[in-house]
Amino acid sequence: MNKVNNPCLNYSTRLKTASVLVHKAIEAIKHKDIQKRNLIWLELTGCSGNIISLLNGANPDFKSLASQMVNFIYDNSLMAAEGEAAMEKLYSMTGRDYILAVEGAVSTKDNGLYNIIGRWKGHPVTAYEVIKEFGEQAAYVIAVGTCASDGGISAARPNPAGCIGIQDMLDRKVIKLPGCPCHPDWFMGTLAYVMLFGEPETDNRQRPLMFYSTLIHDICPRRPYFDQGIFASKLGEKTCMFKLGCRGPVTRVDCPIRKWNDRVNWPIGDNTPCIGCAMFGFPDQMEPFISYDTT
């Protein structure tokens, strides 16, 4: 297990990005410099892993987000209302100001018939139509996780439901936060930034640079092993897993700094290669996840 605290300035400063932004946003709301924003969280074609990941956030945590930063209007996993009453909450936002967070891809085959998220006035509502309607009207759209960003696992071969990322559905900019799941910091930091300063600076794949600018390989604690040509030949060894098919050299995100589960550990810290879950093309183009007998 890796140490939680790292004395490196690069690590310690970047680790604080999300908490600094969230605390700034909360302070600004308290001082009435900015207002709480309405937040709609749609769970489309996926596993709901991103909302679970969000609940696992720590400094900043979900409670700060839901109680002090936004009016959490709709999320089918978390809200008390159900059925038409829940959909009523969603449709009450029509024509009003809200930020839209979306997890999961959009199933497009047969007019989206394979993902119905609820019923409204007696009619089934598909993910396909809800993203069209609420995506175009939102103040900002944030794709949370790899499925919403680029199709991800939902769009993996043979993709029977015709899943696509939400950007392909919308004629507007979508801020993408890929990762399977998305780290709570990446979402909360981005949301706070949007509320404080507007759209964050993004790369050519629409990912915020504050979290997605650096290759895992460039900040990997096992990088010295790569540079010396010392490679693991099987799982469990403590050296560089390049020969096992590690995708750290093609994956841009700050996992080595932020880590997971309350910053306890991350895949490479636990002796398994990075599988590139935060990169476009995951999972098909990141396979095989493990290779043996590599020269």
Next chain:
Amino acid sequence: MNDREIFINMINDNLNEMNGTIDCLYITTSICAKNKLLNRLRRNMSNINLMLQGLRNGESMSSPPSIAERLFTMQDLSRYNGRDGNPAYIAVNGVVYDVTSNAAWGGATHFGLSAGTDVTSQFASCHAGQPILSKLKVVGKLVE
């Protein structure tokens, strides 16, 4: 201007940018700005690392010119799949490159592609205009 001069100029550009970034780091108090500047430094370091690799490859290529004359058929190439002691080679535009130690080819695979194949079309669709090939070691030519 030859490849070597281009690489050296690019390294110098990166070093100049790093100097400016470090100056900014001294005066900034905002943690968000600091974070961005640190990111920029990392990017510069990554660039310099790539340029150095390119320079080293250029030196190793210029010493044994005969290696680059080696001819590969598609069948020959397929043996160099990076497995069981074979190095990992790929072909782009008729030139065969060694990617055995290239970080982006972990496990001798790269975005769903395997070593031992001709990846000309995939290279054109993803990396057109990027100075990538000049950093790879040339091992020969692909023949029909």
